[in-house]
Amino acid sequence: MAQSVLSIAEQSEGKFRKVTYESLSEGRRIADQMGCELAVLVLGNTIEDISKELGQFGADRILLADDPSLVEYLPDAYANVVADVINTETPDVVILGASTQGKDIAARLSARLNAPLAMDCVAVRFENNELTATRSMFGGKILADVVFEGTPQILAIRPNSSMIAKADKSGSIEKIQVDTGTTAVKFIEKQLETGKVELTEADIVVSGGRGMGGPDFSALEELAKLLNGAVGASRSAVDEGWRSAADQVGQTGKVVSPNLYIACGISGAIQHLAGMSSSKVIVAINKDSDAPIFSKADYGIEGDLFEIVPLISEEIKKLNG
Amino acid sequence: MKGKVKKVEIVVLLKQVPATESLIGIAGDGISIKTDDIKWVINPYDEFAVEEALRIKEAHGGSVSILSVGSERSVEAIRTALAMGADKGILIDAPAGIVYDGLTTAKVLSTALKEIPFDVIIAGQRAVDDDNFQVGPATAEFLGIPHISMVIKQEIADGRMTCHRTVEGGTVVLQTPLPALFTTQRGINEPRYASLPGIMKAKKKPIDMKNASDIGLDPDTLGKPLMKIVSLKTPAERKRGIMIDGETAQEKAANLVKILHEEVKAL
Helix, strand or coil, X not given: CCCEEEEECCEECCEECHHHHHHHHHHHHHHHHHCCEEEEEEEECXXXXXXXXXXXXXXXXXXEXXXXXXXXXXXXXXXXXXXXXXXXHCCCEEEEECCHHHXXXXXXXXXXXXXXXXXXXXXXEEECCEEEEEEEEHHHCEEEEEEECCCCEEEEECXXXXXXXXECCCCEXXXXXXXXXXXXXXXXXXXXXXXXXXXXXXXXXXXXXXXXXXXXXXXXXXXXXXXXXXEEECHHHHHCCCCCHHHEXXXXXXXXXXXXXXXXXXXXXXXXXXXXXXXXXXXXXXXXXXXHHHHCCCXXXXXXXXXXXXXXXXXXXXXXX | CCCCCCCEEEEEEECEEECCCCCCCECCCCCXXXXXXXXXXECHHHHHXXXXXXXXXXXHCEEEEEEEEECHHHHHHHHHHHHHCCXXXXXXXXXXXXXXXXXXXXXXXXXXXXXXXXXXXXXXXXCCCCCCCCHHHHHHHHHCCCEEEEEEEEEEECCEEEEEEEECCEEEEEEEECCEEEXXXXXXXXXXXXXXXXXXXXXXXXXXXXEHHXXXXXXXXXXXXXXXXEEEECXXXXXXXXXXXXXXHHHHHHHHHHHHHHHCCCC
């Protein structure tokens, strides 16, 4: 039987998450190594127009589950539709982004299909006819290589861990029959901050810790805005109530891997270091030259963050002309 | 208008994990961690689950049961939850040396739950050791009940539960009929400490110890996970970099931006 890879896209308000392009690119790479086809499944309402571009990212086929009942993510309705598609398509590999939604779908599907799942993969390779995924454990303190028994092998890949690669494929659109089946969960309402860069997907993260001394993060907000980045926080800053839990970077918060991580007034507790040490470049700004964060930072500035950070913003403004 | 007050039977899925301040080392077998110097605690997200369960019980009446899969050592974590105020514990013993993947754990939990009455099941969004984010939703799936994950606020009324779920960039409010499972996100509550009287009382509370065969599962099948760890490694050690020079803060800031822009090309 022909092998195949199925990628599951994720869109919100008519835009695909960045991790959708990453999982699609990773899916294409796996499909090429396996010598097989890659299909992408898009769920939502009136999604045909936005889905056309997915061929450019390597999709041979674009499956549309386009239905008003799928306009908002509902754990049971989405799991039912995705499971139907998997039962019809019988892919060997299912790949999706380890976003809040992706993790939710992956977990439920693994039980529905009795299928192996590797959550939060930072790398995937196909060797000797076998997939090996590398996934993060202990909040980034440990990396585990895992293999799978049975199909489909479900890979939820961590945002910012895979390169987005263009690969022009036909991307033929096929509309599928949507049956959400029996569902119990109802959508009531949502509050989304539009235009905010998601912490786990940001190229640049500017984080503040205890050294912030209070809830005024405006210096960090300004720098992050100039860099089109996101603002993060250490656990101390969250525990103090200065920032929301959604901003927390670390073993009990989010693990981030941006290109550039700027730690401001963060001493560098082991839990925090685990959550950001996979960043490409780390900059630390701290008054205390003995702060552990400096031992992990590529570049350090000893000094008052309230003085330094605005000056960095000024320098960047000059750079941007 | 308030609906008829109905007691809520709550089960918390709890895992004992290494405290997050622990340094994690890899054992000689290359596929497990060194456990010698580890301090074991309740998974922080499960601690939120215990607290939320107690608050639901305080508001509606009912009972809080703690269900865990793990080695005998996990009794300590269950005892802590009982000291916080939970009513009873159930531990399904996982034989030493056998590693359960998330799916296996969910199978064991859901099988055990067939014998336990519940309206609400609360789990942590993930355990901070395996970081699987899998056990809660998978357990709900095996039980055929709905789930809502990453919850920072919940309300129960008239046999329904309304949950505020955190997503990228905000929150979504979802509602489900009971019985249902939800998973906790930081921000949902501030877990209480066990009081001294609580600790004394906990010593007399029942903990039911079972093994896989007691609940009708074949231990041999459980020992064969679908996702298998073949090797563990620690991430590449980051080295201390350079401190940016400068006579003034202004100079330091300028030098940093210059390096990030010209040498590292991170800006």
